[in-house]
Amino acid sequence: xxxxxxxxxxxxxxxxxxxxxxxxxxxxxxxxxxxxxxxxxxxxxxxxxxxxxxxxxxxxxxxxxxxxxxxxxxxxxxxxxxxxxxxxxxxxxxxxxxxxxxxxxxxxxxxxxxxxxxxxxxxxxxxxxxxxxxxxxxxxxxxxxxxxxxxxxxxxxxxxxxxxxxxxxxxxxxxxxxxxxxxxxxxxxxxxxxxxxxxxxxxxxxxxxxxxxxxxxxxxxxxxxxxxxxxxxxxxxxxxxxxxxxxxxxxxxxxxxxxxxxxxxxxxxxxxxxxxxxxxxxxxxxxxxxxxxxxxxxxxxxxxxxxxxxxxxxxxxxxxxxxxxxxxxxxxxxxxxxxxxxxxxxxxxxxxxxxxxxxxxxxxxxxxxxxxxxxxxxxxxxxxxxxxxxxxxxxxxxxxxxxxxxxxxxxxxxxxxxxxxxxxxxxxxxxxxxxxxxxxxxxxxxxxxxxxxxxxxxxxxxxxxxxxxxxxxxxxxxxxxxxxxxxxxxxxxxxxxxxxxxxxxxxxxxxxxxxxxxxxxxxxxxxxxxxxxxxxxx
Numbered sequence: 380x381x382x383x384x385x386x387x388x389x390x391x392x393x394x395x396x397x398x399x400x401x402x403x404x405x406x407x408x409x410x411x412x413x414x415x416x417x418x419x420x421x422x423x424x425x426x427x428x429x430x431x432x433x434x435x436x437x438x439x440x441x442x443x444x445x446x447x448x449x450x451x452x453x454x455x456x457x458x459x460x461x462x463x464x465x466x467x468x469x470x471x472x473x474x475x476x477x478x479x480x481x482x483x484x485x486x487x488x489x490x491x492x493x494x495x496x497x498x499x500x501x502x503x504x505x506x507x508x509x510x511x512x513x514x515x516x517x518x519x520x521x522x523x524x525x526x527x528x529x530x531x532x533x534x535x536x537x538x539x540x541x542x543x544x545x546x547x548x549x550x551x552x553x554x555x556x557x558x559x560x561x562x563x564x565x566x567x568x569x570x571x572x573x574x575x576x577x578x579x580x581x582x583x584x585x586x587x588x589x590x591x592x593x594x595x596x597x598x599x600x601x602x603x604x605x606x607x608x609x610x611x612x613x614x615x616x617x618x619x620x621x622x623x624x625x626x627x628x629x630x631x632x633x634x635x636x637x638x639x640x641x642x643x644x645x646x647x648x649x650x651x652x653x654x655x656x657x658x659x660x661x662x663x664x665x666x667x668x669x670x671x672x673x674x675x676x677x678x679x680x681x682x683x684x685x686x687x688x689x690x691x692x693x694x695x696x697x698x699x700x701x702x703x704x705x706x707x708x709x710x711x712x713x714x715x716x717x718x719x720x721x722x723x724x725x726x727x728x729x730x731x732x733x734x735x736x737x738x739x740x741x742x743x744x745x746x747x748x749x750x751x752x753x754x755x756x757x758x759x760x761x762x763x764x765x766x767x768x769x770x771x772x773x774x775x776x777x778x779x780x781x782x783x784x785x786x787x788x789x790x791x792x793x794x795x796x797x798x799x800x801x802x803x804x805x806x807x808x809x810x811x812x813x814x815x816x817x818x819x820x821x822x823x824x825x826x827x828x829x830x831x832x833x834x835x836x837x838x839x840x841x842x843x844x845x846x847x848x849x850x851x852x853x854x855x856x857x858x859x860x861x862x863x864x865x866x867x868x869x870x871x872x873x874x875x876x877x878x879x880x881x882x883x884x885x886x887x888x889x890x891x892x893x894x895x896x897x898x899x900x901x902x903x904x905x906x907x908x909x910x911x912x913x914x915x916x917x
Contacts, residue, residue, distance in 0.1 A: 408469070409462050409739075410436045413453070413685055416736030417513045418558035420687065432848070433835050436685060441842045443892050444683075447868035448626060448656065448808050448847035451683035454870055457743040464742055468735070481733035482717040485511060488741045489720075492690060495745065495752050496661040498668070505695035507668055508702075511718040513562045513737050514687035515655035515677040519620070520551040521691060522651055522673060523579045524710060525701050525725075526618055527554060535580040535610045536618045537603065542851050543586060543625040544653060552620065553581035562734060563712040574707040580615070582606060586631045591853030591860065592784045593629075600636040607640065611647050621672075622653045623663075626850050627783055627862065628808035634792040649673070649697075655689065657681040659803040661752070666793050668694040678744025681807065682751070683868040688740040701725075751869035756802055758876040762885070763805040766867055766875075769886045770893075774811050779897035781821065783810035783852055783862045807867040810850065812860060813900040822904055824851055824861040830899045831863060844892050865892060 413436040414421045420431060428435045438455040453461075471480055489509050493499050498507045512518050519538075527534040536552040538544060547557035554577060556567040584602055586594055603619070610617050621637050623630045641648055651673040654664065658681045667674050674692040678684035693701060698720070706725045715732035719725050751759075774780045788804050791797070813822040813830060822830070827849045834844035847864030854860070875885040 405466060405469075406462065409465050412465065412735050413461075413739055414736065416562050416734035417687055418562065419560045420514070420558065421736075430686070432686065433832075433845075434686065439843070441837075442845050443842050443888055444845045444868070444871070445865045445889060445892055446845035446847045447680055447683050447871075448864045448866045450679060450686045451845075451868060453685040453743050454683065454747070457684070457746045460746050461739050461743050465735075465739060477735075478717075478731045478733045481715075481735065481738060482731075485717045485734075485738055485741075486721075488738065488745065489690075491745050492741075492748075495748050496664055496692075498665065498692075506698065507695065508693045508698040508720040508723075510691040510693070510720065511737065511741065512689040512691065512714065513734070515653075515675060515689045516545055516547040516551045516557055517713055518655070518675040518677075518689045518691045519548050519653075520554070520557065520573070520713070521706075521710070522618065522675070523552050523554045524573065524706050525704050526616070526649060527577060527579050528704055528706070529616070529700065532614055532616045533580065534618060535582065535606075535615045536620065537606060538581065538583055538620045538653075539622050539625060539631060540583045540585050543627060543629065543631070544620075544622055545655075548620075548653075549581050549583055552579065552618075554579040561712040562714070562737075563732070565712050567712070573709045577707070584632070586625075586629060587784070587852060589854050591862075593786060596633045596636055599632050600639070603632060603636065603640060604643070607644055607648060611644065616647055616649070617644070618649045618651060620651050620653050624654075624656050624658050624788065624808065626656075626808075626847070627810040627852065627864065628658075628785060628788070628806045630788050630790070634790060638792055651675060655680060656808075658807055660801060662801070663790060663793070663803055664692065666790075668692060670694075670793075671696045673697055678741055678748075681867075681869055682744045682747045683870050684744025684747060685740050688737060688744055747869050747873075750873050754873060754876055759802040759872055760800060760805065762872045762875045762882055763802055763807060763867065765882055766886060766889065767805055767807075767809075770809050770865060770889055773890065773893055774809060777893070777897065779814055779816070779900060780893070781812040781814055783812065785810065808847065808864050809866070810847075810852070810862040810864045812862055813896070815904050816901045817904065821855070821860050822900060824849065824859040826900075826903050827861045827863060830896065830903050833899050833903070834896060841895070844895055846892070846896070863896065865889060 414423055423430050423435055432450040434450050434452045438458045439452045440455050493509060510521055523536055538548055538552050541549050550557040554573050556569050556571050559569045560566055588594055607617050625631060652667050653675050655675055655677045657676050664674050671694050676690050678688040679686040702723045706728060711729050714729060716726040716729040774782045813827055815822060831846060831849055837843045847866055849861035849863055851859055851861045875882045
């Protein structure tokens with residue numbers, strides 16, 4: 380993929396209205412392709428040009444983009460690179476088969492993803508395989524489908540509650556359609572079994588108490604142990620989905636719990652790491668794979684690629700189990716054979732279908748991953764530490780906010796005791812409630828949602844503020860409360876690592892975002908006489 384010499388200059392030019400070097404017709408085709416090949420979450424409103432998450436396929440470099448825990452808009456640099464790549468593909472397709480070109484290029488995406496994670500690089504090394512998917516939720520569906528057909532025993536999946544993972548994860552993990560349309564454009568019945576009579580059982584575990592505080596690791600482990608014991612007694616196998624990290628930056632259940640459960644239940648229990656936020660290092664991913672844990676990643680959260688793109692990384696032992704598995708016929712509407720590894724039996728029941736939307740979205744995500752992976756770890760740590768320190772101090776000291784209960788990202792049981800600080804041990808998602816300015820208490824979930832929506836709209840010359848969607852974390856009496864999230868993304872870290880001034884600018888932008896959030900919350904809660912804040916547009 381072509382590299383952009385000065386991405387920041389390109390972003391500034393686009394913000395000022397300078398056109399990208401592409402014909403109008405070619406750009407329209409690119410925009411259509413970027414939102415194709417998925418479910419209705421990709422659909423954009425005709426009036427606004429935005430999807431249900433408030434993002435579209437075009438760059439929006441003026442946005443104060445701190446919402447990567449939910450979604451992001453493609454950067455101008457990635458958009459330009461992907462546009463040039465797509466133009467080359469279109470020229471090649473004038474004289475060659477689109478499906479053959481797609482199979483080659485999506486195979487290259489798989490290769491590049493594994494290369495950037497330093498997988499399959501050594502001669503004689505056992506191969507890690509990757510199944511590509513149109514979203515992280517699709518990955519949960521694929522994993523359940525593969526494991527459910529492994530033997531005569533039924534499968535039970537155990538996931539965190541949807542408020543810490545994703546709204547469709549529980550449905551997909553039970554082997555059911557999780558949206559009303561699939562990537563083949565066929566309409567399906569949401570909640571219906573993928574294959575009649577073969578739905579997987581799903582159960583969920585809460586990691587928070589009703590008031591939003593965290594349950595202890597011991598409580599969670601005891602509940603999980605009981606569930607798996609019951610499943611084993613009933614002749615079921617289990618898939619435990621471990622979230623690293625969740626919507627509110629939790630690693631749950633704890634790795635100490637996970638390793639103890641795996642040691643206790645052995646082959647009855649498989650483990651999948653839901654790393655769909657992709658807020659963990661290549662070394663951490665390799666360590667999970669070395670323990671024969673599957674790892675699910677996406678390109679649209681921390682990497683800030685356009686929604687959606689996903690991959691299921693399968694360690695050699697799992698690949699050997701899966702390569703001979705057939706898949707339900709209904710999966711043919713979700714994926715084509717090129718998205719599955721060479722030599723797998725599943726390919727034989729899947730169509731020769733090209734999904735150029737998925738290809739382009741993964742290309743954009745890998746563009747960002749390549750830039751991020753090229754940074755020295757000490758620079759990444761410096762940016763994350765400075766940002767975490769400044770944001771945490773602000774959220775703790777400002778009466779407009781209340782930090783959501785959280786805990787450190789502890790992977791010591793994966794690595795063993797070490798004094799080495801790894802960048803993915805520093806949080807990059809900070810969750811907070813909005814406090815009522817007139818009396819003790821929090822804004823309601825509805826009021827918080829209104830603040831979130833209001834900030835996302837450009838008004839009065841101010842740039843749109845993009846935070847992570849509110850996460851319902853607590854119920855106080857009959858009042859549900861939600862937490863907003865301010866997040867770092869890989870592109871923000873890359874930009875801030877260039878100089879001391881760039882890092883200071885990033886932190887200043889974050890403070891501006893919190894200023895405007897507090898102001899909007901005061902207005903939303905009824906304080907109409909507050910003078911408008913004077914905030915420089917970004």
